[in-house]
Amino acid sequence: MQHKVIDAKDVVIRFAGDSGDGMQLTGSLFADMSAIYGNGLATFPDYPAEIRAPHGTVSGVSGFQVHIGSEEINTPGDMCDMLIAMNPAALKANAKWCKRHAMILVDEDAFDEAGIKKAGFKTDNPFVELAVEDRTLIVAPITTLTKESLKDSGMDTKSILKCKNMFTLGIACYIFNRPLDPIYAYLEKKFSKKHPEVIEPNRKVLNDGVNYAANVQAIPNTYTIEPVKTAKKGTYRNITGNQAIAWGLLAASEKSGLPLFCGSYPITPATAILEELAIHKSLGAKTLQAEDEIAGICTAIGASFAGNLAVTTTSGPGLSLKSEALGLAVMAELPLVIVDVQRGGPSTGLPTKTEQTDLNQALYGRNGECPIPVICAHSPANCFHAAFTAAKIALEHMTPVILLSEGFLGNGSEPWLIPSMSDYPAIKPPFATGALGEGERFHPFDRDPETMVPKWAIPGQRGYEHRVGGLEKTHEGVLSTDPKNHETMVRERAEKVARIADDIPELMIRGNESGELLIVGWGGTYGHIASAVHELQEEGLDVSYTHFDYINPLPKNTEKVFSSFRKILVCELNCGQFANYLRSQFPQFDFVKFNKVQGQPFLVEEIKEAIKNA
Numbered sequence: 001m002q003h004k005v006i007d008a009k010d011v012v013i014r015f016a017g018d019s020g021d022g023m024q025l026t027g028s029l030f031a032d033m034s035a036i037y038g039n040g041l042a043t044f045p046d047y048p049a050e051i052r053a054p055h056g057t058v059s060g061v062s063g064f065q066v067h068i069g070s071e072e073i074n075t076p077g078d079m080c081d082m083l084i085a086m087n088p089a090a091l092k093a094n095a096k097w098c099k100r101h102a103m104i105l106v107d108e109d110a111f112d113e114a115g116i117k118k119a120g121f122k123t124d125n126p127f128v129e130l131a132v133e134d135r136t137l138i139v140a141p142i143t144t145l146t147k148e149s150l151k152d153s154g155m156d157t158k159s160i161l162k163c164k165n166m167f168t169l170g171i172a173c174y175i176f177n178r179p180l181d182p183i184y185a186y187l188e189k190k191f192s193k194k195h196p197e198v199i200e201p202n203r204k205v206l207n208d209g210v211n212y213a214a215n216v217q218a219i220p221n222t223y224t225i226e227p228v229k230t231a232k233k234g235t236y237r238n239i240t241g242n243q244a245i246a247w248g249l250l251a252a253s254e255k256s257g258l259p260l261f262c263g264s265y266p267i268t269p270a271t272a273i274l275e276e277l278a279i280h281k282s283l284g285a286k287t288l289q290a291e292d293e294i295a296g297i298c299t300a301i302g303a304s305f306a307g308n309l310a311v312t313t314t315s316g317p318g319l320s321l322k323s324e325a326l327g328l329a330v331m332a333e334l335p336l337v338i339v340d341v342q343r344g345g346p347s348t349g350l351p352t353k354t355e356q357t358d359l360n361q362a363l364y365g366r367n368g369e370c371p372i373p374v375i376c377a378h379s380p381a382n383c384f385h386a387a388f389t390a391a392k393i394a395l396e397h398m399t400p401v402i403l404l405s406e407g408f409l410g411n412g413s414e415p416w417l418i419p420s421m422s423d424y425p426a427i428k429p430p431f432a433t434g435a436l437g438e439g440e441r442f443h444p445f446d447r448d449p450e451t452m453v454p455k456w457a458i459p460g461q462r463g464y465e466h467r468v469g470g471l472e473k474t475h476e477g478v479l480s481t482d483p484k485n486h487e488t489m490v491r492e493r494a495e496k497v498a499r500i501a502d503d504i505p506e507l508m509i510r511g512n513e514s515g516e517l518l519i520v521g522w523g524g525t526y527g528h529i530a531s532a533v534h535e536l537q538e539e540g541l542d543v544s545y546t547h548f549d550y551i552n553p554l555p556k557n558t559e560k561v562f563s564s565f566r567k568i569l570v571c572e573l574n575c576g577q578f579a580n581y582l583r584s585q586f587p588q589f590d591f592v593k594f595n596k597v598q599g600q601p602f603l604v605e606e607i608k609e610a611i612k613n614a
Contacts, residue, residue: 003219003220003221003222004220004221004222005177005221005222005223005224006221006222006223006224007223007224007226008070008223008224008225009069009070009071009225010040010067010068010069010070010071010073010077010225011067011068011069011081011082011176011223011225012065012066012067012076012077012078012079012080012081012082013027013030013065013066013068013080013081013082013083013084013172013176014063014064014065014066014080014082014083014084014094014097015027015030015063015064015065015066015084015168015172016061016062016063016064016083016084016085016086016090016091016093016094017061017062017084017085017086017087017090017165018055018056018060018061018062018086018087018089018090019047019048019052019053019060019062020055021062021086021087021164021165022162022164022165023062023063023064023084023086023165024045024047024062024064025165026064026084026165026166026168026169026172027043027045027064027065027066028043028064028413029169029182029183029186030066030169030172030173030178031043031066031068031238031413032182032186032238033173033178033179033180033182033183034066034068034178034225035236035237035238035415036179036182037178037179037227038227038228038231038236039068039069039070039073039225039226039227039228040068040069040070040071040072040073040228040231040415041066041067041068041069041073041238041413041414041415042066042067042073042074042075042076042077042380042412042413042414042527043064043065043066043067043076043412043413043414044064044065044076044408044411044412044601045063045064045065045411045412046062046063046064046065046352047062047352047411048060048061048062048352049350049351049352049353054118055118056087056088056089056110056114056115056118056119057089057118057119057120058089058092058093058119058120060089061089061090061093061094063090063093063094065077065080065097068176068225069225069228070225070226070227070228070229071228071230072228072230072231073414074379074526074527074528074530074531075527075528075531075601075604076412076601078097078603078604078605079097079098079099079102080094080097080098080099080102081099081101081102081103082102082103082104082105082172082175083095083097083098083102083103083104083105084105084106084168084172085104085105085106085107086106086107086110086142086164086165086168087107087110087111087115087119088110088111088115088116088118088119088121088126089115089118089119089120091104091106091119091126091130092119092120092121092126092130095130095132098132098135100135101135101136102135102136103135103136103137103138103175103219104127104132104135104136104137104138105138105140105168105171105172106137106138106139106140107140107141107142107143107164107168108139108140108141108142108144109141109142109143109144110143111126111139136218136219136220137218138171138216138218138219139218140171140212140216140218142164142167142168143161143164145167145208145209145212146160146161146163146164146167146205147160147161149163149167149204149205149208150163150201150204150205153200153201153204154197155198155201159198163201163202163205166202166205166206166209167205167206167208167209167212168209169183169206169209170205170206170207170208170209170210170211170212170213171209171210171212171213173206173209173210174209174210174213174214174219174222175213175219175221175222175223176222176223176224176225177222177223177224177225180206180207180210183206184203187199187202187203231415231417232417234417234418235417235418236415236416236417236418237415237416237418238413238414238415238416239380239381239384239413239414239415239416240272240380240410240411240412240413241341241377241379241380241383241405241409241410241411241412241413242269242270242272242273242276242341242383242405242410242411243272243276244377244380244381244382244383244384244387244416245273245313245339245377245383245384245386245387245403245405245410246272246273246276246277246280246387247276247384247387248383248384248385248386248387248388248391249262249277249309249311249337249387249388249391250277250280250283250285251384251388251421251424252309252387252388252391252392252395252427253283253284253285253309253391254283254421255388255392255421255424255425255426255427256309256391256392256395256426256427256428256429258307258308258309258395258429259284259285259286259308259309260277260283260284260285260286260308260309260311261285261286261287261288261299261300261303261304261308261309261310261311262274262277262285262286262287262288262300262310262311262312262313263287263288263290263295263296263297263298263299263300263303263310263311263312264287264288264289264290264296264311264312264313264314265289265290265291265292265293265295265296265314265318266289267293267314267315267317267318268315268343268351268352268407269315269341269343269351269352269407269410269411270313270314270315270318270339270340270341270405270410271313272410272411273313273339273341273410274287274289274313277311286303286308292321293314293317293318293321293322294321294322294324294325296312296313296314296318296322297312297322297325297326297329297336297338298325300312300336301325301328301329301332301334301336304329304334304335304336305332305334305459305468306458306459307456307458307459309335309337309391309394309395310334310335310336310337311336311337311338311339311391312336312337312338312339313338313339313341314338314339314340314341315340315341315342315343315351315407316340316342316343316345316346316349316357316358316361317345317347317348317349318340319338319340319358319361319362319365319402320361320365322338323361323365323366323367324366324367326338326366326370326372326400327366327367327368327370327470328469328470329399329400330366330370330371330372330399330400330493331469331470331471331472332468332469332470333398333399333445333454333493334398334400334468335394335395335397335398335399335400335401335429335456336394336399336400336401337387337390337391337394337400337401337403338400338401338402338403339387339390339403339405340358340362340402340403340404340405341405341406341407341409341410342354342355342356342357342358342404342405342406342407343355343406343407344357344599345357345358350599352407353407353599353600354406354407354408354409354524354573354599354600354601355406355407355573355574355597355599356404356406356522356523356524356525356572356573356574356577356578357573357574357575357577357597358404359374359404359522359551359572359574359577359578359581360577360581362374362402362404362551363551363552363581368490369490369493369494371493371494371497371552372399372400372401372402372497372552373393373394373397373399373400373401373402373497373500373552373553374401374402374404374550374551374552375389375390375393375401375402375403375404375549375550375551376403376404376405376522376523376548376549376550376551377403377404377405377409377523377524377549378409378522378523378524378525378526378527378547378549379409379414379524379526379527380409380410380412380413380414380416381414381415381416381417382526382549383405383409383410384416384419386403386405386549387403388424390403391427392425392427393500393503395427395429396427396428396429396430396453396503397451397453397496397497397500397503398429398430398453398454398456398496399496399497404523404551405523405524406523406524406573408524408601409523409524429456430448430453430454430455430456431455431456431457431458432455432456432457432458432461432464435463436463436464440463441463441476442455442457442463442464442465442466442477443475443476443477444457444466444467444473444475444476444477445473445474445475445476445477445489446475447475447492447496450499451496451499451502452492452495452496452499453496467479472485472486472489473489474489497552497553498553500553501550501553501554501555501556502556504550504553504555505550505555506555506556506557507546507547507548507555507557507558507561508546508547509544509545509546509561510530510533510534510544510545510546511533511537511543511544511545512542512544513544513564514564514565515542515543515544515564515565515566516542516543516565516566516567517542517543517544517565517566517567517568517569517611517614518543518544518545518546518561518562518564518565518567518568518569519532519533519543519544519545519546519569519571519607519611520545520546520547520548520568520569520570520571520578520582520591521545521547521548521570521571521572522547522548522549522551522572522578523572524573524601525547525571525572525573525601525602526547528601528602528603528604528607529545529547529571529602529607530545530547531604532604532605532607532608532611533545533611535604535608536608536611536612541611541612543611544565546561548578551578551581554585558585558586559586562586562589563589567590567592567614568582568589568590568591568592569592569593569594569610569611569614570582570591570592570593570594571594571595571602571607571610572593572594572595573595573596573597573601573602574595574597575595575597576593576595579591579592579593592614594607594610594614
């Protein structure tokens with residue numbers, strides 16, 4: 001068989017196996033070395049929803065998809081060019097994502113009678129049963145070869161078997177011409193202090209995987225993917241959305257000059273934000289793992305009252321538990337950032353799967369007239385800017401702000417151009433300062449006439465003592481049940497939120513600024529919709545696209561943008577929550593819905609088909 005080296009514009013690799021097979025680590029290492037090499041990339045970790053599902057079953061399969069390219073990459077890819085399946089269950093769960101020309105690498109040792117039966121196959125030939133026998137099949141005895149590679153290492157059998165993923169990674173590195181130095185550096189960093197004895201065995205099995213791939217006749221082609229040549233100059237790193245949110249909050253803390261406090265209860269898929277912040281005590285971050293969701297937000301509200309940049313992180317179930325305390329923050333007019341990394345619901349739902357189904361809850365999920373600004377992130381790297389912006393709005397407008405992320409963004413990763421903090425604006429909270437005149441009394445809810453924002457009086461300042469709490473008050477801070485005062489305060493709090501529109505950017509349109517069809521998205525659908533629209537524009541279709549990062553308030557030019565198109569197609573991972581919200585704000589326009597509620601992100605082809613149908 002003649003070997004070919006193919007120069008590819010982009011490739012998609014999907015790593016899949018049991019939760020204990022190390023596929024998340026393998027995929028992460030492959031992505032990290034591609035980022036260091038200079039490729040564009042996007043990743044999609046796909047965790048099982050079950051805790052400790054039976055070994056070898058489809059419900060226990062864990063996947064990690066990596067899309068790398070020589071140009072900007074916006075999505076993890078629809079279908080894969082190579083599937084690595086460590087057992088029959090992984091093959092069964094993921095064969096449907098293989099392209100017609102895809103390579104499929106499997107561990108031959110796992111495809112015994114017991115493994116095939118446990119995966120639920122009806123015959124003894126999974127490849128024929130799944131109709132993938134015409135793909136390029138690489139059936140390698142990975143378990144046997146790993147044991148042979150490390151037979152003299154002194155490691156026990158269990159430890160040796162944990163190195164299978166490194167042998168597999170070596171094969172993938174050979175096929176796609178990946179540099180090995182970043183993996184060596186990872187092994188040194190991870191194991192040099194506590195387990196230096198495992199560094200050399202892992203290096204050996206990685207290299208043996210490369211050597212096996214170089215000599216086996218089943219691999220007809222290898223691929224080169226050049227670095228992105230049009231990328232903006234600077235220093236990049238691979239970053240997940242949850243990491244980016246944590247760092248964006250730390251940047252806001254620096255720019256505001258305020259200490260950062262995060263009070264949170266661990267919940268999938270938001271826990272990594274709390275964990276990341278806990279690492280950075282040297283930057284002034286204070287973290288508290290609270291006993292429940294209510295305690296988490298209440299400690300954050302207390303920290304806000306005391307003058308901190310206060311944050312609480314959660315997912316959909318936790319946001320519902322925080323709703324009463326959110327109303328307290330609105331009534332007390334205290335700055336607070338609430339990060340909701342959305343997941344499949346309702347109730348416990350699909351903890352490890354992504355959705356956009358918390359929008360209604362973010363907009364309306366509180367008692368009384370209780371408006372809160374709502375913004376969202378649209379990519380893993382954008383999570384940094386979104387978190388910084390959420391903190392800036394909260395601190396400068398004296399209001400809680402809900403930042404919507406998604407499991408797809410929080411766990412996914414992409415290259416991030418590390419910014420200079422000089423490029424980010426200062427954050428200037430409206431502190432109450434200065435000595436009060438004789439007989440002068442501080443009025444805690446008097447407002448700036450332009451922004452409707454009251455002053456922030458930090459405890460301990462003489463003359464600035466005032467009542468806080470959930471009961472309605474007058475501008476002077478006196479408890480009041482007067483009907484007219486209540487309506488005045490309700491309308492002023494709503495107007496304060498509405499005027500935030502003066503500080504947010506206007507909508508941008510990709511494509512013609514008027515025409516037949518406008519595609520609308522929000523949050524993590526950005527990359528998939530942008531890719532679909534770009535491909536259709538290249539095919540000659542009259543279609544334009546705009547994306548919302550700001551939900552409440554909406555950008556000031558929203559109505560003008562909508563009025564320039566005959567039809568508006570709203571794509572979102574729910575049953576139409578944003579479309580319904582837009583319809584309530586702009587009933588004069590016809591909004592067509594395209595929705596998906598499967599715990600998975602859109603496919604580019606799905607959106608292209610929806611656009612053609614529209």
